[in-house]
Amino acid sequence: MFNPQDEARPIPELRNLQGERLRALVARAYANVPFYRAKLEAHGVAPEDIRGIDDIVKLPFTVKGEFREQYPFGMFAAPMAEIVRIHASSGTTGKPTVVGYTKADIDNWAECAARSLACGGATAEDIVQIAYGYGLFTGGLGMHYGAERLGAAALPMSAGNTEKQIMLMQDFGVTVLCCTPSYALQIAEVAEQMGVDLKKLPLKCGLFGAEPWTEAMRRHIEDLLPLKALDIYGLSEVAGPGVANECLEQHGLHVFEDHFYPEIIDPETGEPLPDGEEGELVFTGLTKEGVPLIRYRTRDLTMIYADGPCPCGRTGRRIARLTGRTDDMLIVRGINIFPSQVEDVLVSIEGVKPQYLIVVDRQGNLDTMEIKVEISEELFSDEVKKLEGLRDKIQHQIRVMLNISAKITLVEPKTIERSLGKAKRVQDLRKLTGQKGVES
Ligand code: DLL
Numbered sequence: 001m002f003n004p005q006d007e008a009r010p011i012p013e014l015r016n017l018q019g020e021r022l023r024a025l026v027a028r029a030y031a032n033v034p035f036y037r038a039k040l041e042a043h044g045v046a047p048e049d050i051r052g053i054d055d056i057v058k059l060p061f062t063v064k065g066e067f068r069e070q071y072p073f074g075m076f077a078a079p080m081a082e083i084v085r086i087h088a089s090s091g092t093t094g095k096p097t098v099v100g101y102t103k104a105d106i107d108n109w110a111e112c113a114a115r116s117l118a119c120g121g122a123t124a125e126d127i128v129q130i131a132y133g134y135g136l137f138t139g140g141l142g143m144h145y146g147a148e149r150l151g152a153a154a155l156p157m158s159a160g161n162t163e164k165q166i167m168l169m170q171d172f173g174v175t176v177l178c179c180t181p182s183y184a185l186q187i188a189e190v191a192e193q194m195g196v197d198l199k200k201l202p203l204k205c206g207l208f209g210a211e212p213w214t215e216a217m218r219r220h221i222e223d224l225l226p227l228k229a230l231d232i233y234g235l236s237e238v239a240g241p242g243v244a245n246e247c248l249e250q251h252g253l254h255v256f257e258d259h260f261y262p263e264i265i266d267p268e269t270g271e272p273l274p275d276g277e278e279g280e281l282v283f284t285g286l287t288k289e290g291v292p293l294i295r296y297r298t299r300d301l302t303m304i305y306a307d308g309p310c311p312c313g314r315t316g317r318r319i320a321r322l323t324g325r326t327d328d329m330l331i332v333r334g335i336n337i338f339p340s341q342v343e344d345v346l347v348s349i350e351g352v353k354p355q356y357l358i359v360v361d362r363q364g365n366l367d368t369m370e371i372k373v374e375i376s377e378e379l380f381s382d383e384v385k386k387l388e389g390l391r392d393k394i395q396h397q398i399r400v401m402l403n404i405s406a407k408i409t410l411v412e413p414k415t416i417e418r419s420l421g422k423a424k425r426v427q428d429l430r431k432l433t434g435q436k437g438v439e440s
Pocket residue numbers: 089132137138139208209210211212213231232233234235236237240241242298300322325331336
């Protein structure tokens with residue numbers, strides 16, 4: 001354990017600490033963020049009503065759309081002079097969701113990412129290859145700070161350039177790998193093509209997350225790479241990677257509860273559900289200063305295990321592997337995409353009809369995304385050059401706005417199937433096994 005005092009804290013003491021931190025959080029949000037003040041007032045709850053952690057149910061939920069309304073900095077509780085980092089993740093349309101971190105926020109997040117690495121047995125001796133993207137996405141920098149906090153050597157590869165990843169993995173004797181599970185499989189496949197036997201490498205654990213995966217995929221990764229494959233969870237609004245992580249028991253992800261308080265609610269009614277029942281995961285960021293987070297609805301579906309303490313000694317409750325989402329967010333090559341974002345881009349381009357179908361598939365271990373777009377009759381009968389120009393324009397705009405390259409196929413008017421009810425915008429042909437034909 002990286003920090004036994006905090007990670008193995010006796011439950012009554014932990015609940016007390018959470019209560020104290022919740023009180024301070026609500027007071028901070030109320031005093032510094034007009035959005036929260038108005039919301040608490042409308043909900044009829046004052047900071048003094050919060051005495052302990054059980055009072056959390058008195059507080060209103062926060063949803064992603066509210067971040068959008070407060071774009072860019074309306075959710076910030078600290079002046080810019082105290083903000084030392086800004087990250088952002090996909091919003092449902094146009095503008096992203098923005099999060100700011102104070103120095104203390106970065107410290108706490110690095111601590112939790114270090115705890116995550118230690119969950120896999122990593123120590124200061126290790127070399128940690130970080131193949132999550134560096135940038136506005138929290139994966140790369142989050143794990144980077146975690147590795148440094150642990151005292152390990154961070155190898156800041158970012159995602160891509162797979163041959164080089166493999167070369168350095170071999171030459172440096174990398175022991176810990178952090179990337180999306182699909183990229184771990186991609187690394188294994190490319191290594192095989194290069195004739196590199198990864199089984200001979202000193203790898204010991206991998207922290208894989210940022211996208212859904214399955215137990216079958218874990219087994220497959222562990223067959224190809226000589227490491228324990230662990231699930232790591234997080235989201236930008238709450239911090240980034242390291243909100244929860246599996247330990248070597250591989251039975252649920254311990255939430256670092258002294259910083260992030262989890263609840264499971266019925267997504268329809270908002271009522272809290274008991275441990276052991278699946279519902280929507282809600283987080284309160286107990287120590288957050290930059291962007292205080294009160295009962296944030298993640299839209300992720302899971303449950304909190306009700307099967308008693310974990311043999312590893314950590315007392316943070318465990319959430320099960322995520323089973324899905326309550327909204328239509330897709331994760332393609334680790335990038336979050338809402339169909340509404342694609343629509344937003346399409347309607348801004350002349351001659352393009354808001355009739356489209358997003359087809360997501362997996363070739364080998366890489367996700368592919370194709371957008372079939374209907375165009376007007378006049379355009380369709382136009383010369384090829386013009387059509388190519390339009391296709392390139394759509395592709396460019398999608399890349400700029402969504403940060404992903406997609407294949408664009410222009411189709412004739414009225415060829416995309418119309419539905420009587422809710423339009424079907426997405427066809428997801430991926431089997432989440434990492435290998436086509438392997439059952440999940
Ligand atoms: O994906 C942070 C992260 C980076 C987590 C690296 C783990 C590793 P966002 O881009 O804000 O943050 O996306 C958050 O990704 O709400 C889930 O739907 C999904 N997600 C994250 N981890 C997992 C996981 C990062 N282990 C969204 N399993 C979340 C399934 C995951 N889905």
